[in-house]
Amino acid sequence: MHKSIRLSALLLAALAAGTLSAGEMTRTEVEQLLAKADKQHPAPLRRKDLTDMDLSGLDFRNADLWGADLRRSDFSRTNMSGLNLDLTVMTRIKLVGADLSNTSIFGVSLMHADATGANFNGSRVIAVMEGANFSNANISNADWAADMKNQSMGLMRANLKGANLSGADLSNSQFGRAMLKHAKLNRAKLKNTDLYSADMDGADLTGADLTGANLSSAKLHDAIFKDATTIGAKFDGVKHLPADIKR
Numbered sequence: 001m002h003k004s005i006r007l008s009a010l011l012l013a014a015l016a017a018g019t020l021s022a023g024e025m026t027r028t029e030v031e032q033l034l035a036k037a038d039k040q041h042p043a044p045l046r047r048k049d050l051t052d053m054d055l056s057g058l059d060f061r062n063a064d065l066w067g068a069d070l071r072r073s074d075f076s077r078t079n080m081s082g083l084n085l086d087l088t089v090m091t092r093i094k095l096v097g098a099d100l101s102n103t104s105i106f107g108v109s110l111m112h113a114d115a116t117g118a119n120f121n122g123s124r125v126i127a128v129m130e131g132a133n134f135s136n137a138n139i140s141n142a143d144w145a146a147d148m149k150n151q152s153m154g155l156m157r158a159n160l161k162g163a164n165l166s167g168a169d170l171s172n173s174q175f176g177r178a179m180l181k182h183a184k185l186n187r188a189k190l191k192n193t194d195l196y197s198a199d200m201d202g203a204d205l206t207g208a209d210l211t212g213a214n215l216s217s218a219k220l221h222d223a224i225f226k227d228a229t230t231i232g233a234k235f236d237g238v239k240h241l242p243a244d245i246k247r
Contacts, residue, residue: 024049025048025049025050025053026053027053027054027055030043030045030050030053030055030058031058033045033063034058034059034060034062034063037062037063038062039062042062042063042064043060043062043063043064044064045063045064045065045068046064046065046066046067046068047066047067047068047069048068048069049068049069050068050069050070050073051069051070051071051072051073052071052072052073053073053074054073054074055073055074055075055078056074056075056076056077056078056094057076057077057078058075058078058079059078059079060078060079060080060083061079061080061081061082061083063080063083065080065083065084065085065088066084066085066086066087066088067086067087067088068088068089069088069089070088070089070090070093071089071090071091071092071093072091072092072093073093073094074094075093075094075095075098076094076095076096076097076098077096077097077098078095078098078099079098079099080098080099080100080103081099081100081101081102081103081119082101082102082103083100083103083104084103084104085100085103085104085105085108086104086105086106086107086108087106087107087108088105088108089108089109090108090109090110090113090127091109091110091111091112091113092111092112092113092114093110093113093114094113094114095113095114095115095118096114096115096116096117096118097116097117097118098115098118098119099118099119100115100118100119100120100123101119101120101121101122101123101138102121102122102123103120103123103124103125104123104124105123105124105125105126105127106124106125106126106127106147107126107127108125108126108127108128109127109128110127110128110129110132111128111129111130111131111132112130112131112132113129113132113133114132114133115132115133115134115137116133116134116135116136116137117135117136117137118134118137118138119137119138120134120137120138120139120142121138121139121140121141121142122141122142123139123142123143123144124142124143124144125142125143125144125158126144126146126147126156126157126158127158127159128159129158129159129160129163130159130160130161130162130163131161131162131163132160132163132164133163133164134160134163134164134165134168135164135165135166135167135168135184136166136167136168137165137168137169138168138169139165139168139169139170139173140169140170140171140172140173140189141171141172141173142170142173142174143173143174144158144173144174144175144178145157145158145174145175145176145177145178145194146158146176146177146178157177157178157179158175158178158179159178159179160178160179160180160183161179161180161181161182161183162181162182162183163180163183163184164183164184165183165184165185165188166184166185166186166187166188167186167187167188168185168188168189169188169189170188170189170190170193171189171190171191171192171193172191172192172193173193173194174193174194175193175194175195175198176194176195176196176197176198177196177197177198177199178195178198178199179198179199180195180198180199180200180203181199181200181201181202181203181219182201182202182203182204183200183203183204184203184204185203185204185205185208186204186205186206186207186208187206187207187208188205188208188209189208189209190205190208190209190210190211190213191209191210191211191212191213192211192212192213193210193213193214194213194214195213195214195215195218196214196215196216196217196218197216197217197218197219198215198218198219199218199219200215200218200219200220200223201219201220201221201222201223202221202222202223203220203223203224204223204224205223205224205225205228206224206225206226206227206228207226207227207228208225208228208229209228209229210228210229210230210233211229211230211231211232211233212231212232212233213230213233213234214233214234215233215234215235215238216234216235216236216237216238217236217237217238218235218238219238219239219240220235220238220239220240220241220242221239221240222240222242223242224242224244225242225244225245226244228244228245230245
């Protein structure tokens with residue numbers, strides 16, 4: 001397998017193997033399952049087909065959503081804090097204002113998702129998130145760095161190519177080797193964020209706060225740092241250091 005494998009390959013394999021249920025549920029049925037659930041007996045939504053549904057405002061903390069198909073559904077303002085969402089399918093999902101703090105999201109497609117203002121504080125995410133909207137989201141104290149333990153499968157990392165992270169808070173988070181090519185990071189908070197060896201070619205960091213951030217060995221070709229704060233930031237080993245970086 002090529003070393004630049006994308007996480008979407010895992011999802012395609014899962015779908016081809018028939019691991020996702022073909023059944024459909026209604027919002028009322030989901031609400032009934034959640035009402036009867038607790039931590040010891042979570043709502044059985046594992047591998048369920050929950051596509052194209054309005055599930056906004058529900059509390060999923062006592063649900064098992066592992067491997068579920070959530071494509072194009074509305075999970076705005078839901079509470080999914082602490083859940084294991086590994087291998088779910090979340091392409092074009094709506095997560096506006098949702099609470100995903102301390103979640104595990106591994107091997108997932110979040111392409112073109114709308115997570116405006118969502119809370120990912122303390123989360124662990126390795127996913128394909130190209131074109132997703134994380135504007136004004138809380139991604140502080142999170143670990144979205146590459147998974148260096150799975151190198152036999154290629155570089156497993158957060159792929160945020162072309163994603164919108166405008167105004168997002170990524171403070172004190174791990175984004176080592178993440179793909180942030182052409183990402184919008186204007187006005188983002190990146191205080192003490194680890195961006196070691198991240199691919200940030202063409203990224204827009206206008207007005208971003210990078211105080212104490214680690215950008216050592218990062219790719220910054222054509223990146224924009226206009227009016228960005230870079231006090232104490234590290235740029236060791238960076239090639240093509242943008243001229244507008246104030247050292």
